[in-house]
Amino acid sequence: MTGRTRVGIVGAGPAGMLVAVLLQRAGIDCVVVERRDRAYVEQRARGATVEHRVVELLRRHDLAAGLLATGAVEDRIEFRMGGRRYPLAYDPVAGGRTHYIYPQQFLVRDLIDAFLAAGGDLRFETSAVAITDLGGDRPRILLEPATGAGPTELRCEVVVGSDGEYGVARRAIPRAALAIHEYQYDYAWLAVLAEAAPSSDCVINAIHESGSCVHVRRTPTVSRFYLQCPREDSRADWPDERIWKEVRIRLTLDAPWTLNEGPILSTSSVRMRSLVCAPLRYGPLFLAGDAAHIVPPVGGKGFNIALADAEELALALVERFSGASAARLDAYSDTRLARIWRAQEFVGWMMDLVNTPGLGSREAPFLHRVQRARLERIFASPAYAAAFLQDYIGWE
Ligand SMILES: Cc1cc2nc3c(=O)[nH]c(=O)nc-3n(C[C@H](O)[C@H](O)[C@H](O)COP(=O)(O)OP(=O)(O)OC[C@H]3O[C@@H](n4cnc5c(N)ncnc54)[C@H](O)[C@@H]3O)c2cc1C
Incomplete structure (x- = not known):
């Protein structure tokens, strides 16, 4: 059985769900497939530290209600060494900017609620087993629903690979077309x-x-x-x-x-480990979030970078599908890689500050x-x- 959509999104983590909600709001047809069930995805505890710029991102898109209502504000960090505290207040340097603590799964739940409430097509317990036909303009996502309904496929114009560290999207790109930079x-x-x-x-x-x-x-x-x-x-x-x-x-x-x-x-x-793939695009397939890059959890950057990728990709797809221009989409990989490498540099510095190798x-x-x-x-x-x-x- 073949389904059709403009944008096929693999993975209902923070990256995939933010892309989905932003496309939906722009009236662009998209389908999200997620191999786990809804309860699992909404309860999977991972990160919780939300950067200032991501709080602003969520506010910009009117998606910050849950975070602002129940998130906790952090306005300082503390180090400890040799039995001493080293507290560092964010202000006056930060000019009132703060962190929020809001568990990642709560934000994923908020995004899922928003997408489904507006009639979005989100298929839980449906694994993407392969992404094919990437040489043309009609890529296919081969699907395996857990219900045993048998393999099926989704034909798209664009595929968003937001299926995390161990998903299929990165593997769908020929090895010769993808550089993988890794540090263990x-x-x-x-x-x-x-x-x-x-x-x-x-x-x-x-x-x-x-x-x-x-x-x-x-x-x-x-x-x-x-x-x-x-x-x-x-x-x-x-x-x-x-x-x-x-x-x-x-x-x-x-x-x-x-x-x-x-x-x-x-x-x-x-x-x-740290990992960066480049480029973040192979024909009609775009990688976002952990599918494209990994940072160790120190500094709490992983899910923040995933959300920033997702916003940039969604806005670029909206420009392309509205007929305005494909320039932003063509620049997506370079735009995001510059930010991703900066985050890698910071996390590497902080790893060496906190951990003794x-x-x-x-x-x-x-x-x-x-x-x-x-x-x-x-x-x-x-x-x-x-x-x-x-x-x-x-x-x-
Ligand atoms: C223990 C731990 C602590 C962390 N702490 C922090 C922190 O404090 N701060 C921070 O910013 N980051 C933290 N991170 C990192 C953060 O959780 C990730 O960077 C973030 O989840 C990335 O989001 P994503 O949407 O790219 O991928 P994911 O959240 O991994 O979502 C990918 C989705 O794709 C689905 N999927 C995978 N394969 C398929 C398939 N074949 N078909 C269909 N669906 C598929 C998965 O089930 C999943 O729902 C932590 C990670 C871990 C493991």
């Missing part, structure tokens, strides 16, 4: 979600000789912790008591403070001292702090 860190992060009230109302990045510990609030009753650990560690290496013991050690302060602990809801090992090696104590020097420089030099805050909070 020699450690991982254990991502822990705990039913525990946040112990701080701002992100804490603890730099410790045993490895980093990052604490981010999620909701009034749920907290996220990330612990730097060896890449080969599994969950069995991290029983709950060990997780809390390490959190306590790495967040330790000489002054009294309270760590709220509670049942661990989930853990996962996050591969710490080669833990246990001869070099580790030296690198740990370099971390201290970098941290102290943020607090010694207003110009250095301002440059950090601009990238971290996210404004032009």
Whole structure:
């Protein structure tokens, strides 16, 4: 069975759903296919830190109601090292700009609600198994619905590959036509979600000789912790008591403070790698979000860059389909790659600030001292702090 649409969108994550909503509002026919069911997508806990420029993006498109109503505002960041706090307020440098904490799955839910309420075609439990005919102007997405209805296909004019790190879109591009730039860190992060009230109302990045510990609030009753650990560690290496013991050690302060602990809801090992594909276009296929680039979670940039890709791609498609011009669409890859590489540079810098590479090696104590020097420089030099805050909070 063959379906037809102008824009076929693979993946109902933040990138795919923002493209879908913006196209729908411009009256451009599109279909979203998503391999998971709705409940899964709306409950998948990942990022939560929303940059200032993404808050503005959502406001511009009248999509910020949920975030503004229930998101928490962050106006400072805290580092910890050697038992000391290093708090850094965003103002006056940031001129009132702040972060929001709004779990990514809530935003995805808001976008899905908006798309479906306006009559959008979103097919859950439908996997794209291949994207073909990319040499012409009628690409096809081959589909496999989980209901067992059998393979079917969607014929499009344009395909948006927003199917995340392990999707099919990137693989549909011939290897010779795509450069993949990748960097693998020699450690991982254990991502822990705990039913525990946040112990701080701002992100804490603890730099410790045993490895980093990052604490981010999620909701009034749920907290996220990330612990730097060896890449080969599994969950069995991290029983709950060990997780809390390490959190306590790495967040330790000489002054009294309270760590709220509670049942661990989930853990996962996050591969710490950076990846950029180029170009972000192959004929009528455009990549957006994690399908095109990955950053490690430090600094909370992944889902912000995905949303910025999505806005640029959607607006470029609107210009092209309204007959105005294809220039913006033709420039999409270059426009976004410049921003993506800047984010990669920042995240790489912050990775080396927060995590000690080669833990246990001869070099580790030296690198740990370099971390201290970098941290102290943020607090010694207003110009250095301002440059950090601009990238971290996210404004032009
Ligand atoms: C543990 C963790 C913590 C993170 N923390 C942060 C953070 O604090 N801040 C931040 O900004 N970022 C964070 N990130 C990164 C962020 O979650 C991603 O960058 C973001 O989800 C990218 O959005 P996306 O829409 O590109 O891809 P995704 O969110 O991965 O969405 C892709 C969608 O495509 C679907 N799909 C995949 N294959 C197919 C197929 N073949 N057919 C149909 N559908 C398919 C998937 O089911 C998924 O719904 C974190 C990531 C992880 C794993």
